[in-house]
Amino acid sequence: MSSDATPNPYADPVAFGQRMQIYRQRRGMSRPVLAGLLGKSPSWVKQVEAGQIQPPKLPMILRIAELLRVRDLADLTGDQSLHIDLFIGPGHPRLAAVKVAVDAFPFTADREAPSAQHLRHRLDRAWAARHEAPNHREVIGGLLPDLIRDAQLAVRQADTGTDRRAAMAILSEVYSLSQFFVAYQPDAALLWRVAERGMVAAQDSEDPHAIGVAAWLTAQAHRDSGPAHLGAADAVTLEALRYLEPRLPDADEHVRAIAGALQFEAGYTAARRGETGAAWGWWDKAEKTARKLPGNYFHPVTSFGRAIMGAHAVTVAVELHQGGESVRQAARADKSVIKSRPRRARHRIEEARAYQLDGQPDTALAALGKAHESAPETIRYNGYARRIVLEQTESRHPERRQRASELAVKLGMLAA
Structure with a gap:
């Protein structure tokens, strides 16, 4: 040779x-x-x-x-026997049915599409279930196939431009709900089809709220794809904010809230990049936006509002790997006022990351246990939680190792 x-x-x-x-x-x-x-x-x-x-x-x-x-x-x-994806959860049993509905491309239909009002009611119920059910993926995974098909049908059968734009706004939001279900599952191509279709439908709807939600989720998809995609996440976020800001003086609460959620996303991406000043600067902007909303306001998609800003501060500190600061923010945050069960569980996971960074693994495991109590399907699909649990199954301390192993069994990472 x-x-x-x-x-x-x-x-x-x-x-x-x-x-x-x-x-x-x-x-x-x-x-x-x-x-x-x-x-x-x-x-x-x-x-x-x-x-x-x-x-x-x-x-x-x-x-x-x-x-x-x-x-x-x-x-x-380099060990090919260690194929463990640290940021992807298991495939949900309902993933195949959702994928079939997303991938279908029918041209004709032998039935009349549901009205926009009917679809809106079903979508609102689906969002409520997403926030209230501990097994939220199971619930929305069962609702999504029919919602996707009916929303697509409503767009095709719209008679006027106004009706079509309204149907497009609903279809975009259905794709947004789908992205919550598909995220962190082993089908990246499906995630991107859902994100891109949601963005196209939102743009065609000309609805500021739909556009903001689609941009918020698309930015997350870019950011979760790895460091090389942080610039794309920023581009989507900042372009959406430039579009929304002139409309905010006359906007309703939902549009102002999605602008605040996008401001935090810009801070999240900056923190992921390690830019401390920019990260906290964007958090401050989002916090000011939240204060302009009613005290009990809760955005139905992003959970944005005053109550979530403490949790967001923990996320920024954790992403900046500031162990002491993240623990201080965790102590200040009031998790009891977070209405959404999966978002509450996500906050517990961020707390666990904070305590793990600060060298408090027992407290981190306790936080993960509370996350599992709140929403088992959130922690099961969270790569950070899985990493902490897996790490502590190798602990030198028998009691900690036992606790981690029991949680690993609950998460499906170890056989019972």
Whole structure:
């Protein structure tokens, strides 16, 4: 074989340290920064990357994977038996039926489409179920196939431009509900079809609220796709805010709330990028918007309102890897006033991340237990929760290991 032949990566696999260095450099993170976030010295990071010391144990590998946003553990370790997607949950039993409804492309129909008022009533009930049911994916997964088909039919049978725009606004919101169901499941292509169709329908509706909601969800889809997509998340968020801001003086509460939700999304993305000043600056803007809403206001899609801002502050601090600050924000946040069960569970997960960052794993596990009590289907599909649980199943402390293992069984990560 000639000396310039392409090497076989499986014959001479890349070592763990080299993989870690590659992902760190792709993330644009220096050794001192990664070392500080791991509670290690820069020289330790250098030695691991150079292969001068043994690769760390699983808990540290999981923490490195989260910081470097490595989705599949096998990509970091090189061990093809460790295919664990840290940010994707299991496939829901109703995913196939929802996918069939999304992918269908009928041209004709032998029935009359439901009225816009009827669809609106069904959609409102579906949103309520999404916020109130502990098994919210199961509930909305059962409702979505018929909602998708009927909303599509309403658009096709609309007689006037006004009727068609109204039907498009409802269809866009149905796709938004679908995105909540499809997110963090093992079908990225379906997630993007839903997000893109929702955005197109919203634009065709010319409805500011529908456009804001679709942009809010599309920005999240970009951000959750990894560091390379943070710019796209920003572009969608900022363009939507430029569209909405001139309309806010005469807008209703829902439109003002979706603008506030988008302001927080800009802060969330900045925090993911490590931009402390920008992250908290956008949080301040969102908080000012929330204060202009009634005290008990709750946005039916995003949960935005005054009550959610404490939870949002925890998220910003956690994404910035500020352990002490995230714990302080968690202590200040009033989770009891968050109306949505899945959003309340999500906040408990963010609390767990805060306590894990602050070196309080027992408190982190307790927070995850409360998240499971609130909405089991939220924690089951959350990659951060799964990572913390998996890490603590390797704890040196028997009681902590036992608690983590019991929670892992509940989440379907370990056999009973």
